[in-house]
Amino acid sequence: MRVINIAITSMLALLLIASVAHSSSGSGDVALSYIFLDEEGNQSVNQSTFNDYEGAALSFENLRYRFTNGMNLRADFRNITLNNRNLKASLRRVGLFGVSLFHNKYRRLYDFEGGRFTKRHRTGGSIWVFPHRYVKLFGGGSFVDKSGSMTELFDATAPGTGLTTDYTQKHYNGGVQFNHMGRMLRAEIRASNYADDLNSSRDQDRLSFMATAAGPLPKYEEVSVFGGFRRFTAEYNASGSKITSNKGWGGATVALPENFALKYALVFDRSGSESDLVKTDNVSHALYASHVWPGLAQVTAGYIKDYNDDLSDEVQVSSYYFSGRVKPISELELRGEYGARSEEVKGGRRLIGDEDRQKYKFSVKYRCPRDATIAVKVDARIRENEQLGSKSEFVRPTVDLSGDFWRFASFIGGYSYARGIYTNVDGGFEFRDHTIYADIVSRECHNFTAGFGGTYYRSKRDLDVEKSWLRFSLGYRFLEDYHVELEYNVHNFDDFVYTSQFDEYYTANIVEIKIIKDLSF
Amino acid sequence: MTASKALCFWAMILLPTVLLALSVTASTPVSYSKDKLLETTELCLDCHDDMAESLDGSVHRVTSESSSSAISIGCIGCHDGWEVHVEDPTVDNITTGFGLSAAMQAEVCGRCHVTAHQVAMVSTDPHGNAGVACLECHTVHFNSNEKLVANDREVFCLSCHGGIATEFKRRSAHPLESGNIRCVDCHDLSGMQNPIFATGLDWTCQDCHSELSGPFLYEHPVVNAHLVEGGGCVECHQPHGSPNDRLLNQAGDGVCIQCHGIPPKHRVVHGGIGGQHTCVNCHSDIHGSFDNRMFLDPDLAFDCYCHFLSK
Numbered sequence: 001m002r003v004i005n006i007a008i009t010s011m012l013a014l015l016l017i018a019s020v021a022h023s024s025s026g027s028g029d030v031a032l033s034y035i036f037l038d039e040e041g042n043q044s045v046n047q048s049t050f051n052d053y054e055g056a057a058l059s060f061e062n063l064r065y066r067f068t069n070g071m072n073l074r075a076d077f078r079n080i081t082l083n084n085r086n087l088k089a090s091l092r093r094v095g096l097f098g099v100s101l102f103h104n105k106y107r108r109l110y111d112f113e114g115g116r117f118t119k120r121h122r123t124g125g126s127i128w129v130f131p132h133r134y135v136k137l138f139g140g141g142s143f144v145d146k147s148g149s150m151t152e153l154f155d156a157t158a159p160g161t162g163l164t165t166d167y168t169q170k171h172y173n174g175g176v177q178f179n180h181m182g183r184m185l186r187a188e189i190r191a192s193n194y195a196d197d198l199n200s201s202r203d204q205d206r207l208s209f210m211a212t213a214a215g216p217l218p219k220y221e222e223v224s225v226f227g228g229f230r231r232f233t234a235e236y237n238a239s240g241s242k243i244t245s246n247k248g249w250g251g252a253t254v255a256l257p258e259n260f261a262l263k264y265a266l267v268f269d270r271s272g273s274e275s276d277l278v279k280t281d282n283v284s285h286a287l288y289a290s291h292v293w294p295g296l297a298q299v300t301a302g303y304i305k306d307y308n309d310d311l312s313d314e315v316q317v318s319s320y321y322f323s324g325r326v327k328p329i330s331e332l333e334l335r336g337e338y339g340a341r342s343e344e345v346k347g348g349r350r351l352i353g354d355e356d357r358q359k360y361k362f363s364v365k366y367r368c369p370r371d372a373t374i375a376v377k378v379d380a381r382i383r384e385n386e387q388l389g390s391k392s393e394f395v396r397p398t399v400d401l402s403g404d405f406w407r408f409a410s411f412i413g414g415y416s417y418a419r420g421i422y423t424n425v426d427g428g429f430e431f432r433d434h435t436i437y438a439d440i441v442s443r444e445c446h447n448f449t450a451g452f453g454g455t456y457y458r459s460k461r462d463l464d465v466e467k468s469w470l471r472f473s474l475g476y477r478f479l480e481d482y483h484v485e486l487e488y489n490v491h492n493f494d495d496f497v498y499t500s501q502f503d504e505y506y507t508a509n510i511v512e513i514k515i516i517k518d519l520s521f
Numbered sequence: 522m523t524a525s526k527a528l529c530f531w532a533m534i535l536l537p538t539v540l541l542a543l544s545v546t547a548s549t550p551v552s553y554s555k556d557k558l559l560e561t562t563e564l565c566l567d568c569h570d571d572m573a574e575s576l577d578g579s580v581h582r583v584t585s586e587s588s589s590s591a592i593s594i595g596c597i598g599c600h601d602g603w604e605v606h607v608e609d610p611t612v613d614n615i616t617t618g619f620g621l622s623a624a625m626q627a628e629v630c631g632r633c634h635v636t637a638h639q640v641a642m643v644s645t646d647p648h649g650n651a652g653v654a655c656l657e658c659h660t661v662h663f664n665s666n667e668k669l670v671a672n673d674r675e676v677f678c679l680s681c682h683g684g685i686a687t688e689f690k691r692r693s694a695h696p697l698e699s700g701n702i703r704c705v706d707c708h709d710l711s712g713m714q715n716p717i718f719a720t721g722l723d724w725t726c727q728d729c730h731s732e733l734s735g736p737f738l739y740e741h742p743v744v745n746a747h748l749v750e751g752g753g754c755v756e757c758h759q760p761h762g763s764p765n766d767r768l769l770n771q772a773g774d775g776v777c778i779q780c781h782g783i784p785p786k787h788r789v790v791h792g793g794i795g796g797q798h799t800c801v802n803c804h805s806d807i808h809g810s811f812d813n814r815m816f817l818d819p820d821l822a823f824d825c826y827c828h829f830l831s832k
Binding site: 064169418 | 578579580582620621622623624625628631632633634635636637640643644645650651652665667683684686687688690691692693694696698699700701728729731732734736742764765770771772775778779780781782783811
């Protein structure tokens with residue numbers, strides 16, 4: 001709690017600094033609202049409402065404050081008075097310094113009445129400063145606290161049993177970056193600590209050091225090289241059990257004549273356990289070649305070779321990658337990507353044996369007049385494992401629409417169909433998901449605004465789930481910089497597979513009345 | 522260690538050292554003097570007077586009320602061909618961002634900005650390989666967002682990744698839509714190791730879920746599968762959102778029987794327990810165990826013959 005208090009106090013201090021300093025301009029909203037929540041059914045099934053609370057909420061949204069000396073203050077404090085608060089603030093002067101802070105909390109419900117839940121607090125901040133034009137010092141830290149109780153996995157038939165969890169994680173980082181005319185050197189240390197309040201034998205510390213560098217080769221500016229090294233350790237405090245990873249990477253990009261380019265990258269990683277002297281090596285080589293027709297098209301082809309070598313077996317992987325994009329006219333863009341990957345066990349044996357993967361994506365995007373956009377996309381993944389007799393296939397066509405379709409409203413919406421088929425060693429599983437979403441917001445007319453939106457999700461085949469969320473809003477502006485908003489949300493969830501004893505249905509009606517004052521300094 | 526791997530290892534140690542030396546000793550690329558920037562910027566603003574305001578408050582600002590020191594790049598730092606354009610002002614003889622290819626945009630930005638993010642994008646990042654250019658995510662003019670991101674909504678990434686957006690609307694999902702996490706909390710856009718090259722210990726998930734990270738005395742190999750792609754958490758979970766509870770790829774025992782058959786004894790003992798109950802009812806420490814190699818619930822009694830052997 002101390003960390004949270006410090007964070008909130010710091011954020012308020014940033015605001016105070018803003019208020020006493022000589023200002024240039026600023027804007028934002030302050031909103032006071034009340035949320036009425038009426039819910040019925042199994043509270044653990046509808047994730048969209050896990051973090052809705054009844055009560056009064058105070059928010060400062062989209063605050064932006066610019067000082068005459070170039071300093072910028074931003075703040076976004078949502079639902080300060082409720083348990084789902086989400087606070088962010090930053091103060092920065094471009095090219096000189098910056099500080100940012102955040103704090104939020106959220107929960108996940110696990111039982112019918114909502115009495116069993118876990119909650120997570122995240123609080124942190126970062127700071128950077130340029131002591132010299134070419135030198136940047138940076139650092140930060142965060143604090144995560146998770147506690148509560150949850151049901152065991154797949155525990156619908158035994159709702160009484162549960163697990164408790166209570167742990168904290170602290171992360172710190174700091175480093176320095178040198179930049180000079182297209183060259184960069186960066187060094188960073190990260191440390192983290194995990195403390196389990198229920199089982200101290202699981203407490204552990206992690207430490208990593210990373211150095212990276214990049215820049216063009218002297219006298220060969222068309223060749224840019226990059227590389228880096230990272231050492232990572234994780235150690236249990238009680239047992240001293242320790243794992244270590246040393247990773248190095250490097251490569252080059254070469255700009256060739258006639259808009260051709262080559263890229264090469266190498267990654268070497270050795271991960272090991274110091275307690276049992278087991279080590280795993282990973283080596284990757286990647287080579288990409290591309291050609292660009294400026295403003296019209298681009299094609300890229302790549303080959304990646306990976307080696308995975310541990311105590312008992314060695315796996316070699318070959319991957320191929322192709323991508324292309326073309327803009328025959330300025331309003332139309334077509335993209336495509338294809339990747340294939342083949343894993344082969346060269347030495348020893350592993351449970352899953354050889355494995356093949358493929359993935360592809362295609363998209364067509366058309367930008368209509370008046371900034372409306374329509375995009376049609378298809379992406380798919382296939383994984384096949386002959387030795388296990390298992391296979392998984394996904395395909396997902398998507399249509400996205402956005403823009404100002406009418407003079408009085410803006411629109412965003414889409415439809416997605418996702419099909420997944422798993423062929424397992426013992427049976428199979430298939431799902432077919434349909435997702436439709438849309439949001440229409442009117443322009444202000446006679447001081448009134450209105451909005452309508454919704455999401456409908458349906459999962460079929462081996463699952464039978466229906467989930468919907470409808471939103472209606474109405475706003476009225478008065479006294480120039482005040483407006484009142486009324487928002488009505490309806491949530492529904494039903495899993496038709498479950499029997500009545502452990503029924504998984506949920507419905508909620510949420511009404512929010514909000515009075516907003518536009519701030520302008 | 523084979524000779525080739527030893528070579529790779531030492532190359533990885535030496536490469537940053539060499540790069541460091543190069544970055545210190547490298548000759549400075551041609552740059553404009555402060556006076557030249559001031560002079561040419563004034564010339565540009567004679568015709569494009571609204572452009573000064575469009576850069577106000579950003580690192581690229583070309584005017585300052587207090588002093589000329591604010592001008593660090595000027596118009597000609599980004600727009601090439603200005604010498605001809607001044608004499609013959611047409612749109613064809615001066616470069617503008619959207620008229621440049623991804624590589625050319627990267628070159629222009631790279632004249633000043635060489636950050637880990639930028640190097641990642643132009644090396645082997647999937648965005649770079651797919652031809653996604655700087656200006657598809659960043660806008661230089663008329664933009665006061667941090668890092669000049671074109672739109673500072675938390676879910677800006679989803680404006681291109683519409684299919685991923687719908688995954689967050691599924692039955693179980695990470696809390697992105699409620700604003701509790703951001704895309705970049707998991708996706709490191711500054712990782713010069715291409716995400717598909719996430720070799721070795723990948724702590725993306727474990728940064729938040731340390732209780733499941735191990736190392737355990739008895740590891741479930743898939744959790745820490747040190748594979749270049751695949752392996753690890755995503756073998757069983759769909760991180761964005763899933764039609765199943767707890768982000769699982771498949772319902773019930775599906776994720777288990779993707780690799781493991783149900784052992785024959787499980788089908789007959791305890792009234793066919795293997796068919797009636799889910800695997801993790803008993804194998805509850807499925808991410809890893811300090812107690813037994815079968816990941817059984819430590820609270821279960823182990824005095825029966827079969828389970829004693831298992832331990």
